[in-house]
Amino acid sequence: MAEFEQAIDFPSDTDNLKNFPLKQWMGMYFTAQEEVPDLPWAMLEERLGFLKPESFTHDASRDRDHSVEANWLLYVDNFLEGFHIPYVHPELNQALDYSGYVTETFDGGVLQIGKAMEGDVKFDLPKGHPDEGQDIAAYYLWLFPNMMFNFYPWGLSVNVVIPVSHKQCRILYRGYVSDAELASQGAGSVLDTVEHQDQWVIEEVQKGMASKAYDRGRYSPTREQGVHHFHRMLSQLFD
DSSP, rough: OTTTSSSSSOGGGGGOOOOOOEEEEEEEEEEEEEEEOOOOOHHHHHHHGGGGGGOOOOOOOGGGGEESSSOOHHHHHHHHHHHHHHHOOHHHHBBOGGOOOEEEEEEEEEEEEBOOTTOOOOOOOOTTTTTTTTTEEEEEEETTTTTTEEETEEEEEEEEEEEEEEEEEEEEEEEEEEEGTTTTGGGGOOHHHHHEEEEHHHHHHHHHTTTTTTOOOOOOTTTOHHHHHHHHHHHHHHH
């Protein structure tokens, strides 16, 4: 460091720049202020590794930066529950088999599996894959607290939820493509439309929560396993 020649005992360990942990997983890098959570990386790679996301190409034309007039927790809630799909996302509902929508929880996150409608675009699953024989249109992975990885036959859409205030958040979208020809087909072809629909309903929920008549509701046993899991993680964090 320039102009520190006269400083006593410089440099010392306390003068060093802060080191942050780094975790590499399927071509993606994760860091944290303290330590990267010990997630079931092997289990997730068994499900998603066949996609080889490390070979995907960043497509800047798919990048988005949205400002949403709602608390970031509501955005995560909306991502983690599936029963709003037929009512809020008519276009997406035509590509997904709502009756076959599956939610799996694990320590540190949630994996949602969207089944493809008959004849629609789906993953080419390798032999021995845990979902072999099923028509999968999308894998939706959420990692606590605010990262979402949406895997489609065409590639990957990453969105990060950034809290701004108690009633506003930012959503950063990044797109990574493996097969551009599939981008106009199936569940991953209407991302902008789905995002705008989600923002609309989330902002309406934010308004409703400000009402004196608002009170918390029950959890749907079949469609809100992910939301319940998220809320339990929050409660444990702040106990």
